[in-house]
Amino acid sequence: MTKASAMNFGLPRLFLIVLTLVAGNAFAASEIELEKSGIDPGNVNSLQRGASNFMNYCAGCHSAKYVRYKTIGKYLGLSDEQLIDNLMFNAEKTFETINVSMQPEDAERWFGTAPPDLSLMARARGADYIYTFLKSFYVDPESPTGVDNTVLPGTSMPHVLWSLQGFQNAVYSQHEEKDAEGNVVAVTDHFEGFEPVTAGSLDAEDYDEFVKDTTNFLAYVAEPVRSDRRKLGVWVLMYLIFFLIIARMLKKQIWKDVK
Secondary structure, X not given: XXXXXXXXXXHHHHHHHHHHHHHHHHHHHOOOOOOOOOOOOOOHHHHHXXXXXXXXXXOOOOOEEEEEHHHHHHHHOOOHHHHHHHOOOOOOOOOOEEOOOOOHHHHXXXXXXXXXXXXXXXXXXXXXXXXXXXXXXXXXXXXXXXXXXXXXXXOOOOOOOHHHHEEEEEEEEEEEEEOOOOOEEEEEEEEEEEEEEEEOOOOHHHHHHHHHHHHHHHHHHXXXXXXXXXXHHHHHHHHHHHHHHHHHHHHHHHOOOOO
16 A cells, blocks of 8 residues: 555544544533433334434535435435435436535525535534534524524524424523532523524424324434444354354364363
């Protein structure tokens, strides 16, 4: 391997490691406990619903440029006709990747920054992060979008799922820190939960399922070969165990006359 090829091989891995560490530091700095998503990447029906959710509510702003429609259709059991009719709203060929129609300069002008590509979001921050984030928007009159998020304070993303979830307030309680003499030295806010303001078209349970399916799809997009890799891993382990048994039997046969 040449020096240049070694660098090309190592840089993507280094970038992923750094991104994961940054995400981990962000989690450590947050007091919000992430909810368990409970996703099942092997549930094809959930992935089909999640793909529909993503294309209808997310793909207008967020791309997923590291996965092709053809790959999605193959794993989700969708024909080319079904892909074109139900998922491909801004693409013409099934071998294309998921891109957005919105221009980056328009996105920066409207949101302050271009929405990120979501291909590797589940690997960088985890499915629980995405699941909790999509459930944690709350009303904030001081925000330009009218909402903020407890998982990512100051987010420039509007609550695109408001019609499904409705609006909610974040409830905080104040905790006082006192010194040895009983004087208050600091007051901190602790998140307690949410209280509904307006109802959406889905109840809480159905909205949770909607977010779960969407998160499941993003987890699949982050690693489309996950299922095949695990199946192959089982066969590799079976082969190694079988080879180990044969090797031990062969060793005993060869060395049986040696004391």
